Amino acid sequence: MDEYAGFSYYYDLYYSDVTADHPFYLEIVRQVGADPHILELACGTGRLLLPLVEAGYRVTGLDLSDEMLARARNKLTALPVRTQARTRLLKGDMRYPRAVLGSEKFEMVILGFNTFQHMHEEEDQIACLENAREMLASQGIFVLAMDNSTPDEEPANKLIELYGVMHDSERQSSVTLKVITTDFPHHQIRTRRYMYYERLPGGNNDLVCNTTLKLRYFYADELKSLLEKAGFKIVESYGSYYFEEYATESPRIIYICQKAEPEQL
Amino acid sequence: MNPYDNIAEYYDTKYAKFDADLDFYIEMVRRAGANARVLELACGTGRVTLPLLEAGYRVTGLDASEKMLEIARKKAIGFKETARFFQADMRDFDLREQFDFVFIALNSFQHLLNQTEQIDCLNAARKHLAPAGLFILDIQNPEIKEQYPADGRLELDSEFQNPQNGNLVQVFLSATSEPSIQQRHYRYLFDEIEIDNRLRRTTTSFNLRYIYRYEAELLLDKSGFAIEDLYGSYEFDEYNTGSEKLIYVCRRKA
Numbered sequence: 352m353d354e355y356a357g358f359s360y361y362y363d364l365y366y367s368d369v370t371a372d373h374p375f376y377l378e379i380v381r382q383v384g385a386d387p388h389i390l391e392l393a394c395g396t397g398r399l400l401l402p403l404v405e406a407g408y409r410v411t412g413l414d415l416s417d418e419m420l421a422r423a424r425n426k427l428t429a430l431p432v433r434t435q436a437r438t439r440l441l442k443g444d445m446r447y448p449r450a451v452l453g454s455e456k457f458e459m460v461i462l463g464f465n466t467f468q469h470m471h472e473e474e475d476q477i478a479c480l481e482n483a484r485e486m487l488a489s490q491g492i493f494v495l496a497m498d499n500s501t502p503d504e505e506p507a508n509k510l511i512e513l514y515g516v517m518h519d520s521e522r523q524s525s526v527t528l529k530v531i532t533t534d535f536p537h538h539q540i541r542t543r544r545y546m547y548y549e550r551l552p553g554g555n556n557d558l559v560c561n562t563t564l565k566l567r568y569f570y571a572d573e574l575k576s577l578l579e580k581a582g583f584k585i586v587e588s589y590g591s592y593y594f595e596e597y598a599t600e601s602p603r604i605i606y607i608c609q610k611a612e613p614e615q616l
Numbered sequence: 617m618n619p620y621d622n623i624a625e626y627y628d629t630k631y632a633k634f635d636a637d638l639d640f641y642i643e644m645v646r647r648a649g650a651n652a653r654v655l656e657l658a659c660g661t662g663r664v665t666l667p668l669l670e671a672g673y674r675v676t677g678l679d680a681s682e683k684m685l686e687i688a689r690k691k692a693i694g695f696k697e698t699a700r701f702f703q704a705d706m707r708d709f710d711l712r713e714q715f716d717f718v719f720i721a722l723n724s725f726q727h728l729l730n731q732t733e734q735i736d737c738l739n740a741a742r743k744h745l746a747p748a749g750l751f752i753l754d755i756q757n758p759e760i761k762e763q764y765p766a767d768g769r770l771e772l773d774s775e776f777q778n779p780q781n782g783n784l785v786q787v788f789l790s791a792t793s794e795p796s797i798q799q800r801h802y803r804y805l806f807d808e809i810e811i812d813n814r815l816r817r818t819t820t821s822f823n824l825r826y827i828y829r830y831e832a833e834l835l836l837d838k839s840g841f842a843i844e845d846l847y848g849s850y851e852f853d854e855y856n857t858g859s860e861k862l863i864y865v866c867r868r869k870a
Contacts, residue, residue, distance in 0.1 A: 509771035511788075531772050544772070546786075548815070557815040559807070561784065 358560045359418040361547040363396045364517045365528050372463060372496070373402045375592035379494060379607065380408060380459055387458030390486055392445040392479070393466040397423035404438045405430065413443040413451060446470070446478045448486055456488040463496045468566035471540060473577075480581030484610055493583060496605040499590070499597075500541070500568050508532065514545075523552045539568045571597060571604050583608035619822040620660070624683035626785060626806045626818065628661040629776050637721060637754070638667050640850040644865070645673055645717050648750045652716035655744055657706045657737070658724030662688030662699075669699045673717075677701045678709060707736040711744060718745050719752035726755055726824040729799060731835070734825075738839030745868055751841060753864040757848070758798075758826035760858060766793035766800050773804070784809045799823045829855070829862060841866035 376399060380387060387408065394400045394412030396419050404410045404427075414420050423440050443451035445462065460483045470476045483493050514528040527548045534542040547560040569577075575585060585608050590601025597604065620627060641664055645652050652673055659665045659677030661684050669675045674697050679685050685701045692699040702711070706720070707728065718741050728734045745751050756764070765771070773789040788805040803821040810816055827835075829846075836843055843866050848859025855862060 509773070511770050511772060533772075556817075558813045559809045559815045560813060561786075561809065 356416065356418055358545075358547065358562050359396060359416065359422055361526060361528070361549070361560050362419075363398075363422050364519055364526055365515055365547075366396075366398055368515075368517075369398065370402075372399065372592045375594070375605075376403065376461065376463070376494070377406055378594075379492070380406075383458050383492060384490075388456075389459045389461065390448070390452070390457040392448060392460065392462045392483065393469075394423060394440070395419045395464075395466075397426055397440075399461070399463060400438070400440075401426060401430070404434055407437075409437045411439040411441065411452070411457070413441050413445060413448055415442065415444055417442065446475050446482065448482050452486065455486070456491070457486050458488050458491045460486055460491065460493045463494065465498050465566055467495060467497050468568065469564075471538075471565065471567045476577060477581055480578060480583065484582050487610055490609070492586065493608045494605070495574070495578065495608065496592075496603055497569065497574075498566075499571070499601050499604045522549075525550050539570075540565050541568060569604065574604060574606065578606060578608055579611070582611050584611045618681040618683075619820045620681040621683040622818055623804070623806055623820050624661065624681060624687055625780075626778075626787075627684070628663075628687050629779060629785070630774060630787060631661075631663055634663065634722075637850045638664065640852070640863075641668065641719065641721070641752075642671055644719075644750060644752060645671070648717040653714075653746075655711075655715040655718045657718070657720045657741060658727070659688060659701070660684045660724075662691055662701075664719075664721045665699065665701075666691055669695050669697055672696060675699045676711070676715070678704045678706060680705055707733050707740065709740055713744070714746040714749070715744055716746050716749045717752075718749065719754070721752075721754050723754070723756050723824065725753055726826065727822065729797075729823055729825045734827075734835055735839055738835060738841065742840045742868055747868060749868070750844075751866040751868075753832070753836070753862075753866065755827055755832065755862050757855075757859050757862050758828060760860065763860070764791065764800070766791045768792045778808060781811070783811065798826050800826065827862070832862060832864065836864060836866055840869050842869045 380389060389403060389408050389410045391400050391410060391412045394414050400410050400412045420440055420442060427435055427438055441451050462483065470479060487493060512530050514530045517526045519526065529546045531544045532541060533544055542563060542565050545562045545564065549558040578585060585606050587607040588597050589595060589605040590597035591603050645654060645668060654668055654673045654675045656665050656677045659679050662677060665675050665677045665688065669692060677688060682703045685703055688701050728737055741751055768790055770788055770790045773787040775784065775786050778785050786807045790803045791800050793800045801823050806818040808816045833843060843864055845865040846855045847853060847863040848855035849861055
């Protein structure tokens with residue numbers, strides 16, 4: 352299902368400012384070796400993918416949403432032809448990347464931000480992880496990153512949080528994003544309502560775009576077990592994009608993994 | 617302008633599913649007698665009036681908002697008994713008849729902001745109550761303050777679909793309080809998102825007076841009522857610390 356249909360414009364406007372993880376991935380990929388081929392699962396509008404190709408890497412991005420891919424493609428056309436030639440943007444499900452990519456292998460597979468949390472069922476989580484492992488070259492690394500949050504910390508309430516006020520120079524509009532957490536306590540799934548209000552120049556009535564995201568939250572050890580079950584060994588773990596050690600109150604959970612068993616030749 | 621006039625349709629939909637008090641009123645009317653004549657003050661769009669009509673009672677509803685009554689009248693068609701709805705001020709009305717069951721449901725009494733208004737309303741209610749009739753006053757228990765944040769924060773109160781066009785309607789609420797006069801000021805935004813994503817905002821605001829237990833008892837006494845029961849919930853729980861409601865069951869003093 353395309354959860355982003357209809358609001359990819361607003362999504363892109365808000366998240367284009369989010370760059371905190373860019374230096375992190377650029378540093379990780381630098382350690383991978385010469386001329387690695389990178390696969391980003393659920394690449395969205397190319398927020399992370401484009402900085403990676405601009406840094407000179409070959410990157411393949413997979414996403415389920417036509418709308419998000421169209422935005423990524425649109426941004427790609429503004430880049431030099433040689434940069435475009437290093438980039439592939441493909442429509443595909445992060446649970447079943449081999450349906451699109453066959454037996455192709457990558458030196459680095461990324462599943463970042465909070466994308467993994469869109470999968471609520473263990474069956475889907477495991478399918479995604481096992482396939483990510485299958486897509487790895489023998490010494491390749493898999494990076495899984497997500498938000499760290501526990502139900503006790505953020506009770507659901509009716510309160511509206513102002514996430515941001517953005518300006519779009521092209522449309523001459525200002526967009527306000529308000530968010531409300533409507534449900535959190537059970538099943539480690541948090542329901543959040545994202546409400547975008549766009550004020551067009553001279554307009555009296557805002558345009559409104561509402562979307563609901565349900566994200567599954569993981570505990571660090573739970574996620575570790577899940578990765579091991581899917582055939583990974585954990586090489587490094589971090590609690591932030593600044594290479595800080597993981598602690599309970601860390602903003603992120605980040606695991607850097609390799610295949611548990613070396614390739615049998 | 618009456619604060620309910622411009623949001624009458626929204627109000628009707630927003631509260632359409634609120635039925636926590638219906639069993640309570642059906643039971644109380646039953647206690648008032650088989651053929652009880654029923655009068656509801658501040659009946660709105662008939663959320664409680666209509667189930668009583670459906671249960672076979674002769675009902676009369678009174679409300680200050682003509683727009684609210686228009687909706688109630690439309691919904692009252694097709695029942696065995698005929699419902700009557702009058703636009704009137706609950707502080708000052710004279711229907712020239714008496715009823716076996718008179719009530720003011722779900723905090724509507726709190727729209728009256730000072731003691732003169734409250735006493736006027738209670739006196740009018742008593743005059744319309746038959747000698748052996750029952751009167752019910754249902755208000756919030758102001759002691760449980762945490763349930764009603766009044767620090768001006770904006771909350772998403774509820775969401776529903778406009779039944780006429782399927783549009784999403786989001787209700788936002790912000791409340792502030794003025795403790796020295798026991799009033800809260802409520803501001804509601806009804807945001808309807810139209811088919812082209814355009815926001816259509818309708819706003820309303822009003823003050824509600826909150827009333828403490830013994831204050832209410834003195835008011836009722838002063839207006840000629842004898843309190844028979846005080847419940848703290850629609851489930852007939854006795855009023856106690858932490859009760860959500862103050863529900864007075866009264867008769868005319870001898």
